[in-house]
Amino acid sequence: MYRLTTRTRAGTATAVAILILVVVGVMLPAFASRSMIQDLFFILTMLTLAQLWNLLAGYGGLVSVGQQAFVGIGAYAMFAGVILLGWDPVWAIPLGGLAAFLLAVPTAFFAFRLQGAYFAIGTWVIAEVTRLLVAQWKALGGGTGTSLPREATRNIIGTDAIQALFGVRDAAARDILAYWLALVLVVLATAGIYWLLRSRLGLALAAVRDNVDAAQSVGVDAGKLKWAVFLIAAAATGLTGALIFMQTARISPDAAFAVTDWTAYVIFIVVIGGIGTIEGPILGVLVFYMLRSVLADYGSWYLMTLGVLAIVIMLFAPTGLWGLISTRSGLHLFPVRRRLTGAKIEGEN
Amino acid sequence: MIWIDTLVQGILLGGLYALFAAGLSLVFGIMRLVNLAHGDLIVFAAYLILVGVQVLGLSPWVSALVAMPLMFGFGWLLQTVVLNRVLGKDILPPLLVTFGLSVTLQNGLLEGFSADSQRIPAGTLEGASLDLGLVTVGVMPLLTFVSAVAAILALNWVFYHTPLGRSFRATSDDPVAAGLMGIEPKRIFAIATGIAMVVVTLAALYLGMRANFDPSIGPARLIYAFEAVIIGGLGSLWGTLAGGIIVGVAQTLGAAVNPEWQILAGHIAFLAVMLLKPRGLFPRAVD
């Protein structure tokens, strides 16, 4: 009996480890300091963005330099929900996902007409256009931006319970709430991508990545696939953007649509960790955070180091740190490759 | 009358953008390399010229002349040591490497020169203007435009009338066959990037003399330059000039309606062209 499976021993061990990590993560606010919670929030949100960009570029072959458009529009939609509609910030976060989705439709319609480098530049220009248009939105502070009103941030759903539970102040409770939401988001995003890659869609993606024509000829609709990946990534990026700016509670077009923060860093994380793997961004975000902590006092030296590191990795280890590790050890924590199992297969090595 | 004036100012501004874009167009046309650090390289060259002016006491023109061979060498080295290693079918590696270079350059300049705005002193040229009867134009914008046209003429002459240009075109067509002709594609690429950096230095001179600059302004110049290249069509230098002019005119028209719409109008013109002609107006090479 042969069976097609993606299960490996390392994969099962990972599942158990992740379960434990998530449980610890949920309980962490009981012991961790506020600054640690904030750091973790940063790590988790950057990881989410990195996984999503990795889905686009590493699996979907869509090298976008314009993901800041979706972070920004998601954040602004959340602010609009709070300031203009009077919604609770937490309920306004899905609005961010929706807005990003709606922006992604015309963006994809336009950008998919462009190939390769043109696509990259095209998405960047669209992000710039969105930033400039949002800067015209006077109700949300125009070019200088605005803050979430104090009444809205003080009464965010669940913060009272958190205050009572952990005995913390209002602002700290908001951080804990944001952290939990970030945890949910990163688990959902990673699990979702993992599920996607193991599904038929993932097989089709791999086929398209390897050879578009061949994939088309066996009935894979590459166009539809690109649309699906782009829209999913955009909506989830919008949710993440909304969450990030719910935590900071202050927004401006330059911050929300920053190509450095929401695209450059994210690309560096993916590249350093290893593009086209789920493990890569996780490793990448840890390296990114450690560098940031070590070099935080040196200002621009930190970014220079990051830039140089990305160049060096691209030159000497294009599969990233995780690529180095997995080729040496054969380890796959998130197995997506299908293998035949059962009785010994002739010629297998 | 005001519209003619706006149009002329837009065309002249387009000259600056074409100058930003000419080097990019050359490199993009020959090796399909997307250099995301192009804007930062212009800013880098502007600081190089500034150092010549402030530290060595040179005139801006002489300083730019001194900077040109230095920038050629820098471009040659960059291509040889870094970019040649990542060129290939996959556009991701060069994209990521030049993105890394962009961030490295920006922050290196920040460390070396601080975030303060700088300007290359242009002396009496700064406010000078010329009355052309119908419109009055600034001497500096006019000079920029003339330089852009001259740079494109020179590049085109190299491209179509010299053995080097022949090698550029042959390598762009078919690098393997070019190798069989005794042409080393990687050497040709290094020379091309070197030449692009000479044009970048010229662009930097005008960038620095016309307005204030600081280490952070590179990416915006990159976008204008790329829009000019893409509107013009892959591999066409005159197309790049046309693209620059389209972006420039759109920006001045936008600004005439509402000053806040200047940049936006340029981008929208770009998007409109892309929607109608995804390969640009005058594509030379088939990609």
Place this chain on the structure above:
Amino acid sequence: MLLETHALTASYGQFRALFGVDIAVAAGECVAVIGANGAGKSTLMRSVTGVIRNQPGMVLHRGEPIGALTSAEIMKRGIAMVPEGRRLFPSLTVEENLLIGGQARKAPGPWNIDTVYDLFPILRERRKSPGTALSGGQQQMVAIGRGLMSNPELLLCDEISLGLAPVVIRDIYAALPKIRASGAAIVLVEQDIGKALSVADRVYCMMEGRVTLTAKAAEVSRQEIHAAYFGEAA
């Protein structure tokens, strides 16, 4: 020897295309390499011209190892290639296509733009046309002329009759004796056995990545070639 290969191997990823090929070409000689599709002839040419890199000692030029050199370095040593499919540069005119052949290596010799035009007069009339606007036969003439422009010691011709009408092939083959008379050695890679044997001094036959026959063109029998070409007794 002008050119030798020693136990030359080559692979495309997992697929092995050459299994220890030994050939030798003397100065001024005309050698044919024949074989069916997929026999490894073109891979042999790619290896000799550095399109595929090898161990240095697998390819020797006048006894010096050149197996690891780049295409450009090998070409500058006087080994010019007329590639399969002609591969003219679409952005270059006919004349520019010819000129670029002699641009990197300036060696004294009989060939220059005028003597190439004398060899193929039709090209003089079409000198300003884009190379790819020509007919297949004329394009093949440009490709051969381009190879001659550097006055090579050795001209490698990969499938110069492929896809051309018989009358055009005759015109092109008519030029080969003149090229030989100018002193250059020629390697003809061909599927057309008759054509190849009509001009060659010696012949190598290849099959499945190996040399299956080495013979003098004047002495070889049809049976021998048939056996070497198809791998079976006739």
